[in-house]
Amino acid sequence: MKYGLQLNMAKTLSSHIYVLVFCSSLLISTYCQTDLWSPENSVASFIFGDSLFDAGNNNYIKNASFRADYPTGRFSDGQLIPDFIAEWLKLPLLPPYLQPGNHDYVYGVNFASAGAGAPVETRQGTVCNDYVVYVASNSTVFQSSSKEDYVEIVIGNLTSVIKEIWTCKYRSYGCAPFTRGLNTSGGCLEEVTALIKLHNRALSKVLEDLQKELKGFEYSVLDFYTSLSKRMNKPSKYGFKVRKVACCGSGPFRGILDSGVKHEYELCDDPTEYLFFDSAHLTEKAYNQLGKLFGSGSPDVTWPYNLKTLLKA
Numbered sequence: 001m002k003y004g005l006q007l008n009m010a011k012t013l014s015s016h017i018y019v020l021v022f023c024s025s026l027l028i029s030t031y032c033q034t035d036l037w038s039p040e041n042s043v044a045s046f047i048f049g050d051s052l053f054d055a056g057n058n059n060y061i062k063n064a065s066f067r068a069d070y071p072t073g074r075f076s077d078g079q080l081i082p083d084f085i086a087e088w089l090k091l092p093l094l095p096p097y098l099q100p101g102n103h104d105y106v107y108g109v110n111f112a113s114a115g116a117g118a119p120v121e122t123r124q125g126t127v128c129n130d131y132v133v134y135v136a137s138n139s140t141v142f143q144s145s146s147k148e149d150y151v152e153i154v155i156g157n158l159t160s161v162i163k164e165i166w167t168c169k170y171r172s173y174g175c176a177p178f179t180r181g182l183n184t185s186g187g188c189l190e191e192v193t194a195l196i197k198l199h200n201r202a203l204s205k206v207l208e209d210l211q212k213e214l215k216g217f218e219y220s221v222l223d224f225y226t227s228l229s230k231r232m233n234k235p236s237k238y239g240f241k242v243r244k245v246a247c248c249g250s251g252p253f254r255g256i257l258d259s260g261v262k263h264e265y266e267l268c269d270d271p272t273e274y275l276f277f278d279s280a281h282l283t284e285k286a287y288n289q290l291g292k293l294f295g296s297g298s299p300d301v302t303w304p305y306n307l308k309t310l311l312k313a
Contacts, residue, residue: 044108045082045091050128051075051114051281053082058114060098066114066128070248075114077247077271078284082110084291085307118157129280130154131195132179151198159206163214175232177246177255178279186252196225220310222294223301231275231286238289240275247274247283255279 047053051066056073058064068075073096083093094110095102102109115128121137122130134150145153174193183189200223207219235243246254247268254266256279268274277283282290295307 044106045086045089045094046108047082047094047110047112049112050116051112053080053110053112054096054114055080055083055094055110055112056096057098057110057112060096060100061113064114068114075281076277076284076287079287081287081291081294082112084288085295088295088307118154131192131199132182132189134195135189135191136182147195147198151195151202154199155202155206158203159210162210175229175244176280177244177249177253177276179255180244181252181255181279200225218305218310220294220305220307221303222290222297223303224290227290227293227297227301228275228282228286231289235275239272239285241273242268243275245274246276246278247271248278253279 047055051058051068052075054068054075056068058067059069059073061067066075070077072078074080079093086093091107094108097109097111116122117128117130117133119130122128122133131154134145134147174190174196175188179189179192180186204221207221211217211219231238231240232243235241244253248254248265250256250265271277271283272285274283275286293301293306297306
C-alpha cells in the first residue's frame, strides 16, 4: 500500500480537522472557519508519505534505495496530486524538507519519502509497497500472518497515526507495470488485488468508527482503485493510448523498479499518451485527472464528500 498524509494548518486558533483519504493516502487538514478558497486565508500544508507524495526528499538521502532522478524531482513526468492541491489552496509548490537551505515553513513543507510504508517491515523489502511486499517477500513476518491479520496490522498503524495527529481505498497495484512483471502470464497480480479490496473495506469501517469516536472528525475518500481501473479498462475514454506499459523503464512492461540505476531504460516520446510514468507511478496527466476527482468528484468515486465540499463545510 502506498500512503501519504498532508496536514494543512491555518494560522488561527479557530479551526476544524478533516481527514481526506486518497485511496491509501491520508490528508489531514486543519484551517479556520472562513472560506478556504479565498486568498485572505493563511494556510500551511505539511505532507507525509511515500513516493506518491515525495517531492525530492530521497534525492538528499545518502544511499537511498529509491530516488526520483528525473528533471521534475518527482516520481512522475510532472506534478503530483499534493502539488495540484497546493495550487487549489493558493499555496506555492512545497519544497522537500531535506532541500539544502530550506528553513522557511510559512507555507508548510513536504516530508514524504519514497519507500515508506505502514508496517516497519515494508521499508526492508525491495518492492516498497505494503501489499506487494506481503505477496513477494519471503519474510517470516509476512508468512506467519493471514491476509486478514496483515491488513489489520496496516489499518491499525494508520489508525494510530490519525489518532496521534488528532491529539496535537487504494492504489491499483495489482495491475501496475512492475506487478505485471512479477506475474509470468503478464496479467494483473490478483493476490495483491485481493489484499487491496480487503484494505478498502477495513479502512472504510475504521473511518466510520473514528467519526463516531472523535468529536468533529470528518473525512473524504477518493476511490483510487476504481478510478484507476476505469482508466486501465477504457484508456481512450480518458485520453490515454497506453495502459499496461510504462513511459520510462526497462524489462517486461518497462516495469523494473531500479530502471535507470542498474539497467538501461527506454523512454517514451509522449508521456501524455501513457497512464503510467514508470513501474509504479502515474503520469502528470493521470495525477491531474485523479486530483480533480478528489476535488470535485461525484459520490461514486469520492465520498461522503468531495474535497471542495468537505473543506467548505
